[in-house]
Amino acid sequence: xxxxxxxxxxxxxxxxxxxxxxxxxxxxxxxxxxxxxxxxxxxxxxxxxxxxxxxxxxxxxxxxxxxxxxxxxxxxxxxxxxxxxxxxxxxxxxxxxxxxxxxxxxxxxxxxxxxxxxxxxxxxxxxxxxxxxxxxxxxxxxxxxxxxxxxxxxxxxxxxxxxxxxxxxxxxxxxxxxxxxxxxxxxxxxxxxxxxxxxxxxxxxxxxxxxxxxxxxxxxxxxxxxxxxxxxxxxxxxxxxxxxxxxxxxxxxxxxxxxxxxxxxxxxxxxxxxxxxxxxxxxxxxxxxxxxxxxxxxxxxxxxxxxxxxxxxxxxxxxxxxxxxxxxxxxxxxxxx
Amino acid sequence: xxxxxxxxxxxxxxxxxxxxxxxxxxxxxxxxxxxxxxxxxxxxxxxxxxxxxxxxxxxxxxxxxxxxxxxxxxxxxxxxxxxxxxxxxxxxxxxxxxxxxxxxxxxxxxxxxxxxxxxxxxxxxxxxxxxxxxxxxxxxxxxxxxxxxxxxxxxxxxxxxxxxxxxxxxxxxxxxxxxxxxxxxxxxxxxxxxxxxxxxxxxxxxxxxxxxxxxxxxxxxxxxxxxxxxxxxxxxxxxxxxxxxxxxxxxxxxxxxxxxxxxxxxxxxxxxxxxxxxxxxxxxxxxxxxxxxxxxxxxxxxxxxxxxxxxxxxxxxxxxxxxxxxxxxxxxxxxxxxxxxxxxxxxxxxxxxxxxxxxxxxxxxxxxxxxxxxxxxxxxxxxxxxxxxxxxxxxxxxxxxxxxxxxxxxxxxxxxxxxxxxxxxxxxxx
Numbered sequence: 001x002x003x004x005x006x007x008x009x010x011x012x013x014x015x016x017x018x019x020x021x022x023x024x025x026x027x028x029x030x031x032x033x034x035x036x037x038x039x040x041x042x043x044x045x046x047x048x049x050x051x052x053x054x055x056x057x058x059x060x061x062x063x064x065x066x067x068x069x070x071x072x073x074x075x076x077x078x079x080x081x082x083x084x085x086x087x088x089x090x091x092x093x094x095x096x097x098x099x100x101x102x103x104x105x106x107x108x109x110x111x112x113x114x115x116x117x118x119x120x121x122x123x124x125x126x127x128x129x130x131x132x133x134x135x136x137x138x139x140x141x142x143x144x145x146x147x148x149x150x151x152x153x154x155x156x157x158x159x160x161x162x163x164x165x166x167x168x169x170x171x172x173x174x175x176x177x178x179x180x181x182x183x184x185x186x187x188x189x190x191x192x193x194x195x196x197x198x199x200x201x202x203x204x205x206x207x208x209x210x211x212x213x214x215x216x217x218x219x220x221x222x223x224x225x226x227x228x229x230x231x232x233x234x235x236x237x238x239x240x241x242x243x244x245x246x247x248x249x250x251x252x253x254x255x256x257x258x259x260x261x262x263x264x265x266x267x268x269x270x271x272x273x274x275x276x277x278x279x280x281x282x283x284x285x286x287x288x289x290x291x292x293x294x295x296x297x298x299x300x301x302x303x304x305x306x307x308x309x310x311x312x313x314x315x316x317x318x319x320x321x322x323x324x325x326x327x328x329x330x331x332x333x334x335x336x337x
Numbered sequence: 338x339x340x341x342x343x344x345x346x347x348x349x350x351x352x353x354x355x356x357x358x359x360x361x362x363x364x365x366x367x368x369x370x371x372x373x374x375x376x377x378x379x380x381x382x383x384x385x386x387x388x389x390x391x392x393x394x395x396x397x398x399x400x401x402x403x404x405x406x407x408x409x410x411x412x413x414x415x416x417x418x419x420x421x422x423x424x425x426x427x428x429x430x431x432x433x434x435x436x437x438x439x440x441x442x443x444x445x446x447x448x449x450x451x452x453x454x455x456x457x458x459x460x461x462x463x464x465x466x467x468x469x470x471x472x473x474x475x476x477x478x479x480x481x482x483x484x485x486x487x488x489x490x491x492x493x494x495x496x497x498x499x500x501x502x503x504x505x506x507x508x509x510x511x512x513x514x515x516x517x518x519x520x521x522x523x524x525x526x527x528x529x530x531x532x533x534x535x536x537x538x539x540x541x542x543x544x545x546x547x548x549x550x551x552x553x554x555x556x557x558x559x560x561x562x563x564x565x566x567x568x569x570x571x572x573x574x575x576x577x578x579x580x581x582x583x584x585x586x587x588x589x590x591x592x593x594x595x596x597x598x599x600x601x602x603x604x605x606x607x608x609x610x611x612x613x614x615x616x617x618x619x620x621x622x623x624x625x626x627x628x629x630x631x632x633x634x635x636x637x638x639x640x641x642x643x644x645x646x647x648x649x650x651x652x653x654x655x656x657x658x659x660x661x662x663x664x665x666x667x668x669x670x671x672x673x674x675x676x677x678x679x680x681x682x683x684x685x686x687x688x689x690x691x692x693x694x695x696x697x698x699x700x701x702x703x704x705x706x707x708x709x710x711x712x713x714x715x716x717x718x719x720x721x722x723x724x725x726x727x728x729x730x731x732x733x734x735x736x737x738x739x740x741x742x743x744x745x746x747x748x749x750x751x752x753x754x755x756x757x758x759x760x761x762x763x764x765x766x767x
Contacts, residue, residue, distance in 0.1 A: 025557070051557055057587060062546050062580035069550025072535070075557070089576065096540040097547065103749045105528040105536035106518045110752070142750050165752040210755065254755035
């Protein structure tokens with residue numbers, strides 16, 4: 001076991017796969033020589049050569065389009081979009097091509113592809129360095145959508161994603177690349193060194209896709225969260241004293257409904273938390289599934305705490321980010337209902 | 338917006354009133370003729386056959402200017418082969434040429450039968466390639482097993498020349514139980530991996546950059562295979578045309594980038610996609626990619642350039658772009674009526690003629706074919722196509738469906754069916 005940040009864990013996952021599978025290949029903007037703007041691929045080109053790890057032109061459609069062509073031939077490309085906010089030019093290739101290739105060719109061609117993209121806010125990234133576009137992927141049949149919340153899961157899920165036979169959108173919450181985040185921007189920044197999930201095996205292991213993790217057992221209310229919000233939810237629950245059960249979904253599509261259902265049936269209450277904007281966000285799907293599966297167990301309306309329905313602001317970051325105050329208010333509200 | 342000529346604050350130049358007539362005006366390209374006008378191809382320059390050289394396989398883009406702006410043609414106005422490209426081709430056996438003729442006749446017979454089948458409601462949709470048969474039929478015969486085309490929906494020619502079973506081709510068009518794609522895809526969106534034919538998508542241009550990725554993978558894994566990308570003139574306007582040319586230029590993978598310029602994108606004249614650029618081939622030169630423009634209705638020219646381009650890619654000299662200059666004789670699709678936007682007789686006026694007629698005339702002039710044999714071959718091929726069509730229709734058509742199991746909807750969305758799809762399949766009753 002080693003101590004790793006999320007960046008190091010992701011790099012380790014790619015290192016393990018590059019070493020163990022000659023069909024794995026990495027590319028994206030600044031991914032090669034420089035090692036990525038977030039250092040996630042640092043040192044990998046030097047170790048594996050530029051036929052395995054290389055830089056691309058600034059063209060997201062090309063990055064994913066090339067990867068679809070390679071994956072169709074049996075390679076396993078793991079490509080990077082520098083920020084999730086910049087995936088839109090690749091949206092055609094992701095949703096119309098990668099997602100549908102297996103289905104439309106009846107399995108003649110497949111797309112074992114991973115598209116990594118740093119996501120989420122909390123870093124004063126403004127409009128185009130903070131977005132959380134997961135709902136734009138969870139709506140697409142044929143994709144898998146994964147978002148880790150800690151180094152251990154990040155490595156295990158990325159290895160599982162690279163080994164998966166289908167296209168995986170792998171969202172990396174950049175706010176927690178270097179350490180967990182309580183949601184209080186004025187608190188001393190934390191590091192993964194002190195966090196149990198910062199202990200990461202150096203060798204190959206995987207965390208299965210489609211399986212949620214219960215990261216705090218409780219009986220009062222079920223909190224559904226993923227990415228950065230898992231930590232904000234945990235910090236908030238610790239302050240409120242409410243005995244919440246916090247579920248880190250880890251994979252949004254396919255959703256681990258069994259774990260969600262078992263928890264809500266036990267607690268009778270549910271709060272959904274995500275950074276993404278509220279309307280038609282992934283929270284809407286979660287709430288719909290919970291009310292359909294658990295209606296007779298619910299003792300309060302299912303609430304959601306989300307980003308406001310506005311573009312992500314710069315100076316007003318902490319008025320926008322769904323932080324501890326808003327989460328605490330929602331928890332209190334469902335408990336009083 | 339204030340009128341700039343009235344600005345007197347000293348910060349902006351004052352435009353004299355007499356220059357107002359010189360203000361910017363936009364160009365809106367128009368086709369040479371509309372339905373109420375006679376066909377007019379006077380603006381199309383058809384260079385003499387046989388005047389362009391055969392470049393070395395390792396030619397650079399800068400050496401390709403004449404080839405990209407001119408037109409490689411072998412058959413002259415009397416359908417005799419002339420010039421360096423004819424020499425490059427060398428002696429082509431009568432059997433090989435008759436095979437080419439049969440491929441094209443077969444394609445045209447399929448088009449006719451399937452157009453009628455659509456009119457009869459036996460299939461919901463069809464796309465003909467009339468007039469463009471030489472390009473795909475001939476190019477495919479120059480590829481090797483394992484090479485991969487990334488086609489558009491107007492390249493069933495590739496399947497015909499790859500000898501793809503007609504039962505599967507028609508089964509796909511009828512979405513019946515012979516359909517290899519289980520009724521999931523619109524007719525003509527074929528997929529035939531074993532025949533070097535990548536899955537067709539309705540989204541234009543996407544396959545062009547995927548082909549570059551495939552070719553890169555071929556190079557990385559050392560398979561010795563190449564990719565062939567295909568796009569129409571209209572779709573060269575798509576982002577992925579640029580993405581493909583750029584990345585092909587950066588990584589130099591083994592690929593032939595084909596542009597089929599048939600002058601029309603549904604109702605839109607090719608000038609709208611081309612703007613003021615000289616040819617589509619010329620665009621590649623800006624990316625540092627060698628390019629040629631070719632008479633797409635000249636079977637010999639298609640054969641010579643296909644061999645040259647494929648050999649160039651296979652020998653590791655990197656990408657090459659070929660613009661095949663042709664004309665879309667038929668409607669865009671069975672949902673289209675070209676008499677609404679172009680002259681009815683435009684196809685007859687097309688200066689490069691018909692690819693089947695030209696090859697036939699050449700073969701007859703060689704003494705390797707005759708009018709009688711042609712009529713007989715047409716009849717035989719039509720009989721063969723009709724026989725397969727009847728056999729395929731016995732498995733159901735759109736008017737007489739023998740439906741595929743609805744549970745097919747849920748298969749192959751993923752390698753393994755996730756829980757939510759299992760629930761939905763159960764909800765459907767399967």
